[in-house]
Amino acid sequence: MSLTRRTLIQSAVLGTAALASVAQAKPKTAIPPQKVSPNRRVLIQSSSRYHNSGYLDFAADQYEKLFQGEKPDLLFIPYARVAGSYDGYEKQVQDAFKAYGHKIVSIHRFANPQKAVREAKAIAVGGGNTWALVTRMYEAGILDLIRERVNAGVPYCGWSAGGNVACPTLRTTNDMPIAEPPSFNTFGFIPFQTNPHFQSSAGTQGLNNETREDRLEEFLAYNKDEEVIALPEGTALFLTGEYDCEVIGPKDSEALYWFRQGEKGMALERIPLGTKFDVRKIVPGGKL
Template identity: 85%
Template sequence: MTVSRRDILSATLLGAAAMVSTVAQAKQKTPLKPMKVSPKRRVLIQSSSRYHNSGYLDFAGDQYERLFGKEKYEILFIPYAKVAGTYDDYEKQVQDAFKAYGHKIVGIHRFKDPQKAVREAKAIAVGGGNTWALVTRMYEAGIIDLIRERVNAGIPYCGWSAGGNVACPTLRTTNDMPIAEPPSFNTFGFIPFQTNPHFISGGTQGLNNETREDRLEEFLWYNKDEEVIGLPEGTALFVTGEYDCEVIGPKDSEALYWFRQAPKGMKLERIPLGTKFDVRKIVPGGKL
């Protein structure tokens, strides 16, 4: 059989059309359904569980005091991001950390019915680890929408690393390897923009490696309607009510990195510790 030049050209055009179609489909996502938010809502989005040479969460006492106030809680802990280890060991590590602050930690894996556990929880904490595993397991347990509903209704929420990343609308700006495949990238959407936890600027000296900025620039090129806030170690966003947010963290922590849409690539602004802003301002053209 002979193949004409016209056949080759037609096949090339069809392949290009298929590629465009694939890209268009890949970019589509199902927005989270609107949900009523209580003025009592309190969400702590933490970059990390450690800061410099600190122990596990022992630098975050002020952050938890902001979140929980003087009340002492029994906190439902979601350990699903843990991969290399057991849920029991992870629960014990978090119990030891929160004991210093007067709170009790109980892992969701202790309950036969995880959905009932979420419905009855007085506060929720989601730990770090692998974000893909975390989201996959939360979907399998049927608790994504339930947690979103309970927290938006007013129970306190804290999450560090992966547990902070899932406070965004999606997990797309995680740093983690995709070791699991969740049915959706959608997460809690407690804030309307994406964050990048554990943010470190620049590459490794002497190595021609890809930087975090490189990856986030690709995200912004592909998603023209979005912006990203990089959270350096130790820093956190404290969200109250529907729109109010404050940058908190240790006194010597870095300013946050606000990666912005630009005609070519991206531009950067910094958000200092103590800044208070409306979360609706983190959009292309927004100003704090």
């Protein structure tokens, strides 16, 4: 069943005439196509915590899927951390992954970050501010390198900002633009945008500020050829090969929110835990 966002939050539905007056997005600079290994494995996590969990301690099953019983050392990218040190962030992630049997080394320990990426056995990108993360990856010259290594089969996991950059661009981040990257383009492991940490405003009384749904509606109104999947906390997308994707997370996880181009403004569908789909179906008019 498909519901408009305005139905979802009990507000008025936007008319097609109003949307017709909205300026259209300029053409985006496409990410150059790359050959994708059938062994590619990408874990796109909404968050580092779930309800009252500790840091990443709810995600054992997700990492088991990603690493398939192997215990590779992880190159950690801490560049999304702003109000704190990379040393402290590295220690936090080391403590979390110790329980899963992985050694973590942050990229800031290496004199040559590009060499570190070229030699990485697996890559983890942490959450924080997406704008700072993307800016710093471009400055270090590693964004394209990470894309190449992961597309060639190096396992990747990223949570929050680190999950958001798995999209073609950072445009659906929730973060304040505190830095200016040379491009909005990110890794493009999936061909659609996601929105992490999603919490619906449905049923909220007396909410006068702009909601997350409002922001996503603006994105879709301006970008008529795009759709967005919003990930509630704890959930993840697990991508294998070029097109195969699965919704994973704790057993009591919420269904994902698929915000769509609708006949009368933004529409909503839900994608339950356990759903397997082809990522090429997340387009206007697509059906899983």
